[in-house]
Amino acid sequence: MSFALPIDDALPDLIAALRDAGRAVLQAPPGAGKTTRVPLAMLQAGLCAGRIVMLEPRRLAARAAAERMAQTLGEKVGDRVGYRIRGEARVGPDTRIEVVTEGILTRMLQSDPSLEGVGAVIFDEFHERSLNADLGLALTWEAREALRDDLLVVVMSATLDAGPVAAMLNNAPVITSEGRAFPVETRWLDAPLRKEVRREAAMADLIVSALRETKGGVLAFLPGEGEIRRVAAALDGRLPGNVALMPLYGALPFAKQQAAIRPLKGDVRKLVLATSIAETSLTIQDVRVVVDGGQSRRARFDPGSGMSRLVTEKVSRAEAEQRRGRAGRVAEGWCYRLWTRGEEGALAAFPPAEIEAADLSDLALELAIWGAEPGELAFLTPPPEGALAEARALLAQLGALAGGRITDHGRALGALPLHPRLGHMLLRAGADAAPLAALLGERDPLRDGGSDLTRRLRAIDGRGAGDAKTLARIRDEAKRLRRLAPRGDFPKRSAAAMAALAYPDRVALRRKGDAARYVMSGGKGAVMADHDTLAGQRMIVAATLDGNPREARIRLAAALSEAELRGEFADQITWDNACHWSKRDRRVLARRQERFGALVLADEAWKGAPSEAIAGAMADGVRTLGLSWSDAARRFAARARLMQDGDDTFPDLSDAALMATLDDWLVPHLGGVRSAEGWKNFDMLPALRAMLNWDQMARLDREVPAHWQTPLGRKLPIDYGDGQPAVQAKLQEFLGVTRHPTVGPAQVPLKVTMLSPAQRPIQITTDIPGFWAGSYADLRKDMRAQYPKHVWPEDPANEKPTTRAKPRR
Structure with missing residues (x-):
């Protein structure tokens, strides 16, 4: 190690902690050198006899870290330092430090939980909180606790709060490196972007300003490849002659990724337009300026729809600080932000952990293979119950789980480096499914090419046009998947039939009266463009959707025949007899329906439906x-x-x-x-x-009779309508009543309406004795003058009731 890095001061404490406790959490700011220094220091200290495995969240970072460490040792990659990523491995018999992407560790643990031959596991950039890193740490920690108490575990992070991680690892020692970043001047916008201003145009303007006002290489952060292309187009003709523009994103060929990382010769200034791939792990040399577009793209999973979609969101403060730090690694730098200083306070503190927002199908499969529930493992953030239940339901539908337990088919799926959907398709359809699996795992090679999958497959076979670079990647991946596919004779299937194997919940039936709207077997709605070549097809398989939970837009699909559906899913197509209340018809309908999930393939009247079934449906109507x-x-x-x-x-x-x-x-x-x-x-x-x-x-x-019997024996109906039971009759029928009538256990008094001889109300009371003793006297004076032929006694409480007038003289 010929030159000093900030992390060097913390290495003695880290080595001592590992000797004493066998575990540690290392906090070090970006650029401190932890990725390349820590494994070498552990190797030099002879802490363990086995290999040191270090996890990196991205393939580019894994390759770059291995190359840098090998260069430090004066060796080639594959000697004492090597790497393993998906589809590529450079390791040898003398390899002691192995840099791997995170999914590789999970496969190692599932095949050998004791990790024989491995002496230490390092989790680099754990603050990114990827799903594979969370799962890898949980499985590694259980393996250490149950089988390998000598296994060293190191968690390294730049911005994550180390306390919870240390507590989860049985109070692991926390080592902190202060770092030695150079000062970075931050510049914000003077005013928020106006709604009518396109972000790509504003970003191009900000980059041009940064180039004019500063010196050194420029690293500009954008959310995705599309934005990188649009900003590059907006910069066309506006860059000085000594500026070399280089893109950097995950799908870029490795040689071009390396070119964006390495320094340029002479006085040429580098301008790198990068996604979040450049936030951590990578050191892009000669960068002194960061231009931050303030956005990041994340996958969001909706358990209600069973679909994921990429969403573009504002960066968190932690991400913005990570990006800012890239400008201060080699000298004093500048950071330009495409937002105002006032807007910064509204940013979230940290990005969400991937486990909180991602599709958990892979996680559910790995947990089933491991034979553990999430609560039994050391997860810093437990997986959400709803998303996990949705993932398990999908695995059961694919045959990977039965009764909640892993099946042989599920174990075979776990051995494939594919999403369980695509792995299931490959195992059931064989090598013929390899091009489709490769296509569905890549970006769309046809722009504005409609939704038809078969057009893409023809382009992969060389029978159609498309983006040449994307098609080349798909062809290479298809070759690899053919080698992984099972051997044997498989029936020939159409692209739609193969896609239905992967997406049984997305077989879609056209809605009546609308050529572009569909209902999927999983119960959700989907829609395609009216002018799409597949619009109007009775049945399709929707392989790619935008994830809208209300009505997802179909991006890739294939027309499926009913015969193909019955051939693949005969055991899942059933006849259901059902009575249901129809709001439109306002009556009970008794139908027999042939169904595949939520799809109704046939519908006919159910003659002789049982009366209890009709009554149950009618109850829904009553509701x-x-x-x-x-x-x-x-x-x-x-x-x-x-x-x-x-x-x-x-x-x-x-x-x-x-x-x-x-x-x-x-x-x-x-x-x-x-x-x-x-x-x-x-x-x-x-x-x-x-x-x-x-x-x-x-x-x-x-106690609560329907009638009240008057002193004369006449039954008066009690009106219980307004909550206060009431009766009414001529006043003379109540003469002699000295106790007010009541009903019910609570002795609720009746509301008595006394009528005049002309049947008009003259008194309403709930206290007849009180009325006799009170206002009756005044009422008597008025009534005697109006109705002289009727009885109006001076002492009504002691008078006999009557329904007659006074007899004639």
Whole structure:
């Protein structure tokens, strides 16, 4: 190690911690040198006999780290330092430090949980919180706890809070490197971008300003390849002659990626337009200026729709600081930000962990193969239950899980470096599926080429045009996948039939009356452009969607015949007999349907449907239509509610309670009712009376009677309609009443309306004795003058009631 780096001061403490505790968390800022110095220091200290495996989140970073360490040792990559990434390995018998991408470690652990031959595992750039890093650490830690207490574990991070990670690793020692970054001057916009200004144009303007006002190489951060292309186009003709523009993104050929990292000769200034691939791990030499577009692209998974989509979001403060730090690695630098200083306070502190927002199908498969639940492993962020349940449901549909346990097919899927969907397709369809699997794992090689998958497959075969670089990558990947595909005789399948194997939940049936809208077997809606060549096809397989949870837009699809569907999924196509309430027809429909998931392949009338099934569907109609009250039923329910107010053992006949228990009290009485009109004419009273047993009916009639008997023996109907039970009669019928009538366990007083001889209300009272003793005298004076032929006694409490006028003299 011929030159000093900031991390060197922390290495003795790290080595000592590993000797004493066997584990450590290392905090070091970007540019401190931890990626290339720590493995070499551990090797030089002789801490372990086995290989040192270091995880990197990206292939470019893994290659670059291995090359740099090999160069430090004066060796070639593959001697003492090597790397393994997907599709490429440069290791040899003398390799002691092996840099791998994160998925490689998971495969190593699943095939050998004891990690025989490995003495240490280093998790670099753990602050990025990738799904594979979280899973790899969880599995490695359990392997150490259960099988390998001598296994050294190091977690390295630039911005992550080390405390929770250290606590998760049984209070691991925390080592901190202060770093020696050069000062970086930050410059913000004076005012927020106006809505009508395109971000790519504003970014190009900011880059031109940075080149004019500074010196040294420039690193500009953009969210994706598309934005890089558009900014490069906006810069065309505006760059000084000594500026070399270089893109840097994951899909770029490795030789061009390396060219963007290495310094240029002479006085040529480098301008690198990069995605977040350049935030960490990589050191892009000669960079003194960062221009930050303020956006990052992340995958977001919606468990409700079972689909992921890429979303462009604002960077977090931690990401912005990471990017800013790239300008201060070799000398004083500058950072230009495409946002105002005031807008910075609204940024989130940290980006979300991938486990919180990603498709968890791979994670669910790995956990099933490992034989553990998430709660049994050391996850810094536990996987969300909804997304994990969705992933397990998909694995069960693919045959990878049975009864929640891994199957042989699931283990075979886990051995493939593919998403479980594509792995399932490759295992079931053989080598013929390799081009389609490669295509679905890459970006679309045809721009504005409609959604038809078969056009892309023809381009891969050389029978059509497309983006040459993308097609070349797809062809190379297809060759690799053919080698991984099982041997044997497989039936010839169309592209649609193979895609249906991978996406059984995205087989889609066209909606009636709309050529471009579909319903998928998983129950969600999907739509394609009206002018798409597949629009109007009765059935398709939607292989790629934008992930909109309401109605996803179809990006890649293939036309599927019903014969192909039946050939692939005969065991999943069933006949269902069902009665359901139709809001449109306002009646119960009894149908027999042949279904594949949510798709209805055939629909016919269900003759002889059982009455209980019709009644159950009619109850759903009642939930839509509401209760049908007759006057008698409403009075009965009101009486019962008075009883229930004083006795909670009495049935609750309130509207809310009745609607909540329709299946219990109403369905047995709905025979013959199957339409809104029939329900309108239905009398609920018998069903309501049936809710009370004999004793309860007797108590109801006794304590909350339907009638009140006057002193003359005449029965007056009690009106229970407005919540206050009421009766009415001529005043003379109440003469002699000295105790006000009440009903119910709570002794609710009746509202008594006393009528004049002309049947007009002259007094409303809930206290007849009080009325006799009070305002009756004044009322008597008025009434005697108006109705002299009727009895108006001075002492009504002691007078006999009557319904007659005074006899004639």
